Amino acid sequence: xxxSKETITLIHRYLDEELTSTEAKALEAxxxxxxxxxxxxxxxxxxxxxxxxxSHFKAPENLTANVMKQLPKQxxxxxxxx
Amino acid sequence: xxxxxxxxxAEVKKGNQDAFAELMxxxxxxxxxxxxxxxxxxxxxxxxxxxxxLRAYTNIDSYDTNRKxxxxxxxxxxxxxxxxxxxxxxxxxxxxQVAGTEDLDYHSQFAADEDLPEDQVxxxxxxxxxxxxxxxxxxxxxxxxxxxxxxxxxxxxxxxILNLPVATVKTRIHRGREALRKRLR
Numbered sequence: 001x002x003x004s005k006e007t008i009t010l011i012h013r014y015l016d017e018e019l020t021s022t023e024a025k026a027l028e029a030x031x032x033x034x035x036x037x038x039x040x041x042x043x044x045x046x047x048x049x050x051x052x053x054x055s056h057f058k059a060p061e062n063l064t065a066n067v068m069k070q071l072p073k074q075x076x077x078x079x080x081x082x
Numbered sequence: 083x084x085x086x087x088x089x090x091x092a093e094v095k096k097g098n099q100d101a102f103a104e105l106m107x108x109x110x111x112x113x114x115x116x117x118x119x120x121x122x123x124x125x126x127x128x129x130x131x132x133x134x135x136l137r138a139y140t141n142i143d144s145y146d147t148n149r150k151x152x153x154x155x156x157x158x159x160x161x162x163x164x165x166x167x168x169x170x171x172x173x174x175x176x177x178x179q180v181a182g183t184e185d186l187d188y189h190s191q192f193a194a195d196e197d198l199p200e201d202q203v204x205x206x207x208x209x210x211x212x213x214x215x216x217x218x219x220x221x222x223x224x225x226x227x228x229x230x231x232x233x234x235x236x237x238x239x240x241x242x243i244l245n246l247p248v249a250t251v252k253t254r255i256h257r258g259r260e261a262l263r264k265r266l267r
Contacts, residue, residue: 012256051231059114
């Protein structure tokens with residue numbers, strides 16, 4: 001049987017490290033004895049790990065150049081004449 | 083804020099376009115990456131990233147230098163991505179045919195021609211799968227999940243980027259995480 005909505009909310013707050021140590025211990029004790037909550041917590045931890053494993057990649061080479069081309073024409077300033 | 087960034091921004095505010103190019107070099111990868119994760123498409127991501135920088139340039143006077151530049155530019159990019167998603171109908175799918183082609187779907191835009199080693203293929207498939215599942219999230223949960231778990235930003239920074247109270251950001255992360263759990267298990 002699935003646990004109450006309140007317990008699921010506690011699990012999320014647990015993942016966000018928002019529970020007091022007393023609350024966290026109580027939840028851990030519950031999870032240890034409740035297969036459904038234990039599974040739920042494991043799935044959430046796995047979800048987070050999967051999303052965090054997303055690789056980062058670089059912007060296309062021409063991105064800066066494309067933007068520079070579209071900037072309003074620079075006023076003919078006397079550049080670098082300090 | 084970073085003293086180097088502050089100096090560059092001061093130059094941009096004076097109208098120095100070379101300084102703006104430097105500023106872009108510092109932030110373009112992250113801005114592009116956020117747009118890509120929001121939109122799931124490299125072409126649109128580039129479009130949005132470029133538009134974000136153009137807007138940053140034209141509105142640089144309204145940027146408050148006491149705040150982080152990254153927060154400001156990420157906010158512009160996130161808003162533009164969400165606008166783009168709202169306008170986009172019907173939803174984009176990888177299986178859709180690429181406009182103007184007869185038999186190309188969007189998978190072809192990711193796939194490289196040369197053979198990849200087995201582990202890289204697995205890695206690529208895994209990445210595509212995660213991205214597809216992220217794309218199934220409603221945009222408001224999607225942005226919170228991306229900023230938190232892919233960009234690794236603090237709740238405070240996410241709340242500034244999304245212009246929402248921290249409590250709302252937390253709720254969106256909870257719901258997004260729950261929705262993804264059901265899809266990724």
